Amino acid sequence: MPPTQVETRSPKIETDLRDLAQDIVRRAMNGGATAAECVVREGDEFSTLVRLGQVETLKESGSKSIGVRVFFGQRAASTYSSDFSSKGLDRMVKSALQLAKITSEDPFGGIPEASQLGSLSVDLDLYHEDVYSLPGPERIDYARRTEKAALDFDPRIKNSEGGSFDAATGHKVLANSHGFVGEYRRSYCSVAAVPIAQTEDGAMQRDYWFSVARTLKKLEAPEHVGKVAAERTLRRLGARKVKTAHVPVIFDPMVSSSILDHIFEGVNGDSVYRGASFLAGKLGQKIAGGNVNVIDDGTMPGGFGSSPFDGEGVPTRRTVVVDNGVLKSYLLNTYTAKKLGLHTTGNASRGLAGTPGIGPGNYFLVPGEKTPKQLISAVKDGLYVTEFLGHGANLVTGDYSRGASGLWIAGGEFVYPVEEITVAGNLKEMFFNISEIANDLEFRGSVASPTIRIDGLTVGGA
Amino acid sequence: MDKNRFFFEHYGLAERDLERYLEAALSAGGDYADLYFEYLSSTSLMVDESMVKSASQGISAGCGVRVVSGERTGYAYTDDLSAERILRAARTAALIASAPAKTTVAGFQQKSARSLYPVTLPSVDAEITAKVELVMRADKAARAYDPRIKEVRASYADELRNILVVGSDGTFAEDSQPLARVNVSCIAKTEGNSARGGSGGGGRVALDFFFGDKTPEFFAKEAARQAVLQLDAREAPAGDMEVVLGPGWPGVLLHEAVGHGLEADFNRKKTSAFAGLIGKRVASEKCTVVDNGTMPWRRGSLNVDDEGEPTQETVLIEKGILKGYLSDKLSARLMGISDTGNGRRESYEHIPMPRMTNTYMLAGEDSPEDIIRSVKHGVYAVNFGGGQVDITNGKFVFSASEAYMIENGRITAPIKGATLIGNGPDVLTRVSMVGNDLKLDEGVGTCGKDGQAVPVGVGIPTIKIDRLTVGGTARKDPGGFMQ
Numbered sequence: 001m002p003p004t005q006v007e008t009r010s011p012k013i014e015t016d017l018r019d020l021a022q023d024i025v026r027r028a029m030n031g032g033a034t035a036a037e038c039v040v041r042e043g044d045e046f047s048t049l050v051r052l053g054q055v056e057t058l059k060e061s062g063s064k065s066i067g068v069r070v071f072f073g074q075r076a077a078s079t080y081s082s083d084f085s086s087k088g089l090d091r092m093v094k095s096a097l098q099l100a101k102i103t104s105e106d107p108f109g110g111i112p113e114a115s116q117l118g119s120l121s122v123d124l125d126l127y128h129e130d131v132y133s134l135p136g137p138e139r140i141d142y143a144r145r146t147e148k149a150a151l152d153f154d155p156r157i158k159n160s161e162g163g164s165f166d167a168a169t170g171h172k173v174l175a176n177s178h179g180f181v182g183e184y185r186r187s188y189c190s191v192a193a194v195p196i197a198q199t200e201d202g203a204m205q206r207d208y209w210f211s212v213a214r215t216l217k218k219l220e221a222p223e224h225v226g227k228v229a230a231e232r233t234l235r236r237l238g239a240r241k242v243k244t245a246h247v248p249v250i251f252d253p254m255v256s257s258s259i260l261d262h263i264f265e266g267v268n269g270d271s272v273y274r275g276a277s278f279l280a281g282k283l284g285q286k287i288a289g290g291n292v293n294v295i296d297d298g299t300m301p302g303g304f305g306s307s308p309f310d311g312e313g314v315p316t317r318r319t320v321v322v323d324n325g326v327l328k329s330y331l332l333n334t335y336t337a338k339k340l341g342l343h344t345t346g347n348a349s350r351g352l353a354g355t356p357g358i359g360p361g362n363y364f365l366v367p368g369e370k371t372p373k374q375l376i377s378a379v380k381d382g383l384y385v386t387e388f389l390g391h392g393a394n395l396v397t398g399d400y401s402r403g404a405s406g407l408w409i410a411g412g413e414f415v416y417p418v419e420e421i422t423v424a425g426n427l428k429e430m431f432f433n434i435s436e437i438a439n440d441l442e443f444r445g446s447v448a449s450p451t452i453r454i455d456g457l458t459v460g461g462a
Numbered sequence: 463m464d465k466n467r468f469f470f471e472h473y474g475l476a477e478r479d480l481e482r483y484l485e486a487a488l489s490a491g492g493d494y495a496d497l498y499f500e501y502l503s504s505t506s507l508m509v510d511e512s513m514v515k516s517a518s519q520g521i522s523a524g525c526g527v528r529v530v531s532g533e534r535t536g537y538a539y540t541d542d543l544s545a546e547r548i549l550r551a552a553r554t555a556a557l558i559a560s561a562p563a564k565t566t567v568a569g570f571q572q573k574s575a576r577s578l579y580p581v582t583l584p585s586v587d588a589e590i591t592a593k594v595e596l597v598m599r600a601d602k603a604a605r606a607y608d609p610r611i612k613e614v615r616a617s618y619a620d621e622l623r624n625i626l627v628v629g630s631d632g633t634f635a636e637d638s639q640p641l642a643r644v645n646v647s648c649i650a651k652t653e654g655n656s657a658r659g660g661s662g663g664g665g666r667v668a669l670d671f672f673f674g675d676k677t678p679e680f681f682a683k684e685a686a687r688q689a690v691l692q693l694d695a696r697e698a699p700a701g702d703m704e705v706v707l708g709p710g711w712p713g714v715l716l717h718e719a720v721g722h723g724l725e726a727d728f729n730r731k732k733t734s735a736f737a738g739l740i741g742k743r744v745a746s747e748k749c750t751v752v753d754n755g756t757m758p759w760r761r762g763s764l765n766v767d768d769e770g771e772p773t774q775e776t777v778l779i780e781k782g783i784l785k786g787y788l789s790d791k792l793s794a795r796l797m798g799i800s801d802t803g804n805g806r807r808e809s810y811e812h813i814p815m816p817r818m819t820n821t822y823m824l825a826g827e828d829s830p831e832d833i834i835r836s837v838k839h840g841v842y843a844v845n846f847g848g849g850q851v852d853i854t855n856g857k858f859v860f861s862a863s864e865a866y867m868i869e870n871g872r873i874t875a876p877i878k879g880a881t882l883i884g885n886g887p888d889v890l891t892r893v894s895m896v897g898n899d900l901k902l903d904e905g906v907g908t909c910g911k912d913g914q915a916v917p918v919g920v921g922i923p924t925i926k927i928d929r930l931t932v933g934g935t936a937r938k939d940p941g942g943f944m945q
Contacts, residue, residue: 058536060557080520082523102594103513244701275612276613389859390881397656420884420885421933460701460883461702
């Protein structure tokens, strides 16, 4: 299949992505498909990295891509392309129709029912043009100021992987053969710093901090971000290893969200219907302590996980996943819902190719009343984890073992940094052993958790 | 000059166009500019519950323009290969520099490169029905392995990446890079107990590879074996102990513990725990570690890297002494070292940087049996999931997915997956035995750095590490109940 010659005269014939998506669906239906769905994505990105005060990289670009999924009865296939020429699009549709002939009849296959489709009508406040409003030199200055604040904070900050400023916008259109067509735009900007601190004997530590927002107005000041990055790095200097111990472990919000990720993987319909999750079949049962409440909400204004409809054109919603420790709902797309005899929760995620997966909206652990400081003060001897290394969680068995670093707690206070240790347990018990949940919930992404304390874990060391 | 001219034929490019784009890239000065054209076609298939549930194909094409000025890099890309869009990207990338225009060289030179993956029919162009047969056979073989295997997912994915790299220094390199893999994952279930297993492999190979020794059945049985074995796994121990790594994929230790730390960019910036250690001892004298991009058919191999430089075999550690770094053009120039052909990128949307290819330790003289026999109380780890490293403090982890206790020189019960954690610059100094059984992995590795994923390979013989931290949960010494 040779690519087509690209016309050099007029860059784009199609400018309206809505029309284009609907046209592709029509072409697939005219080609004999019984159902079809088309997604078009367009995006721009800008990034700059300043290291030791000098610009190191500047990157600026835009891209566009399109994907189609077709059904012949209950056989499905998908194709995608970055070639928007008429020939390129034709070939994409034809290939999909061809490919659907070799897949299996799946009794649960298909796009959502027409009645399930729709797009939230409220403005979710996801798009602000101002992320690109800064002139070039000021963008670089944001990155420079962030790094400078970190470098100036303390003489032990001697090196840096840089300060950065990033901005991006995305535009997504989805259309299907039930007549659904929806679109939304999202914007994003961030600043970050990655300082390196060094002790007199030359041992180095690195950490980072960042701020991310949908509008420049909500981005934290570069100076603040740089200072926090420096503090987080400095507190790791002189880290030591500890002896293997069974002690309470407090998870900083940057790592406690990973526990939420594990609950997400466990209630993800795809792993549930396969029995690849230890939470499969546990609807209505206690899976965690009574203090644990987990919510998924794709409708929060300005949220990093918000969108007016999911990857299949189903409106997003708020779903109570865990209510006082009881598993109330899995998170599902159309296919997994049908497999389990349930209804979609509007959590379909759709890339360009393949079958839709399942993704979170704004997914979080409901905060408690105590401050993080109160949680720490109550620990006589224990570990405060600030970073995990590796991905040692097995959702089939619940087995959990990860590399960690953080701070040792003695008598309710941080006494020294620790590293080269492991934290191990089993998620089945860990969810029940979340003994404390602090009040510091803050979204820095679509998954968020306050500081938490988990008992009964093994800290592996010397 | 033997040029395959993919982009010339399909996009009507001529050398004069390439010169014009490079001139635009250097219109505001700069030391170097290059263009990376990419045309990637891919296929993937997945069978689940013995049904082919998903099939997809796609095409992605584009061009990335880079301008280097001192330590600064400007980068822009386009997915539209029209002259107008490429020129626009070139002028955007040029914003990094601010000096008088430079004229580019006239005439490109193509260096001779190897032909490490001369497939006659790339798998992306092979009959889709043959690929369907592969995944269906994998499904069947995994289910037939043991009645306790209840869930099987088998997938097949391939791609063909055509690239053209041209640089203002006269670099001209083309390559056509095939890549294919089969993966199988299984869940074994008994009353009240479940476990998972996974396996896969492939390389820069044509479809016939999977009809030779490495059949879908081979990978399916291996995935099923691991799942069934894990049903009986005991709790893993916690703390420092002797660890023996089996041959092959456990080479991921080298990738994490030393490989990343030896990438030249981190050392140029002195952010790696290995910075300034060239010529110093970083491993026992039994350890020699290389990165080799020139192995035929291997997943991590490349005829030329993504900057157009032919790949090579680079000695990283020789008999325990640190010898060199893995470099790309930028690091080589700024550090005054040679370019080892390790400049790689995920796609035309990404800036190249130093990356590994196939990283492994050379075979030693010990027999694997003697190595096991020498351990009084420790862990024998033969399969791993992924790993991760903090290159600044040197701490790395890798997670065992199949491991056993060794008691008094004998392999005893299987233990649950556990994370192993250590310190890169000194873990290899505690390697006291190196086996004569070097093996490379089956071809499934993908390495991530700065958000860019590239295929890699690893390998290692059986080795004994005298002390490494094992992250299990067992409260008492597992030796007590394993016997």
